[in-house]
Amino acid sequence: MALTKVSRGLLTTSIVDNGNATAITIDASENVGIGQAPSAFSNWKILEIKGGTAGAMLNFENSSSTRVSSLAYDDGSDSLRIQNFLANPITFETSNTERMRINSSGALILNHTGVPDGNQDAVYLDASGGDRISSRSNTNSRYHFVFKNPNGEVGRIETSGTSTGYITSSDYRLKENVVAITGATERLKQLNPSRFNFIADADTTVDGFLAHEVQDVVPEAITGTKDAVDADGNPEYQGIDQSKLVPLLVATIQELEARLTALENN
DSSP: OOEEEEEOSSSOEEEEETTSOEEEEEOTTOOEEESSOOOOOTTOOOEEEOOOSSEEEEEEEOTTSOEEEEEEEETTTTEEEEEEOSSSOEEEEETTEEEEEEOTTOOEEESSSSOOOSSSSEEEEOTTSSOEEEEOSOSSOEEEEEEEETTEEEEEEEEETTEEEEEEOOOGGGOOSOOOOOSHHHHHHTOOOEEEOOTTOTTOOEEEOOHHHHHTTOGGGEESOTTOBOTTSOBOOOEEOGGGGHHHHHHHHHHHHHHHHHHHHO
16 A cells, blocks of 8 residues: 655645545644544644554564564453563563563562562562562561551551561550450350361361351451352352450450469468
8 A cells, every 4th residue: 555645734734545545644733643533632642543343553573573562452342452472571660760560471560670589679469370479678667568448547567577467457546435355254165166178178177167156256257147149149258367366365364364363362
């Protein structure tokens, strides 16, 4: 297809093919449309490409005329694809510095170029079965993940020295109606610690609880509802946060210690 530059007045320049159909349009604001007239957006410079039945693609070739990457729009799925056809990463930069990359194995790396070893402030997420790492470059107390909702910060994971802390909010200023736990021993006796294996891991026996049994005693330790299913009839399984049992355990020990002291004093 031969292209010919044709001026269409002072405001618009068109390039037509040998069938006299407009192929490229440049308007007075220097917006460019390929296959159609460019759209006009205030204070924007526009390069607009009309796709074919499959979509539209902007290809990049190396000096050997090998296609190495592309920016593509898929008309069938209305999706945008950033593609690298070689076994090299896709990188993202600000201030002329790399901030993020997706490597050839599909790992997402923030603020680093490979697997962090603890000397970088970086995040590495391997989607192909490998490690998922949050790295901080300082041995002082540093947050790795902070969890927030409309009430503010409600928890975090932090490291300090050689330890990791899993923190949930517990400040007294967040609480009211504080009273001592009573009857802890009787409540604890209602718990039913068990040994079992998960169906998906038949060869491993563990200690634990059945969630619905704990729910009657320490409901805040359990998520979900016994025998719940979703709209398609698939199970919605209950879960347990066993750390929520610690206050009851501590209160029970205190009650038993008080009874033991009373017996010793008699």
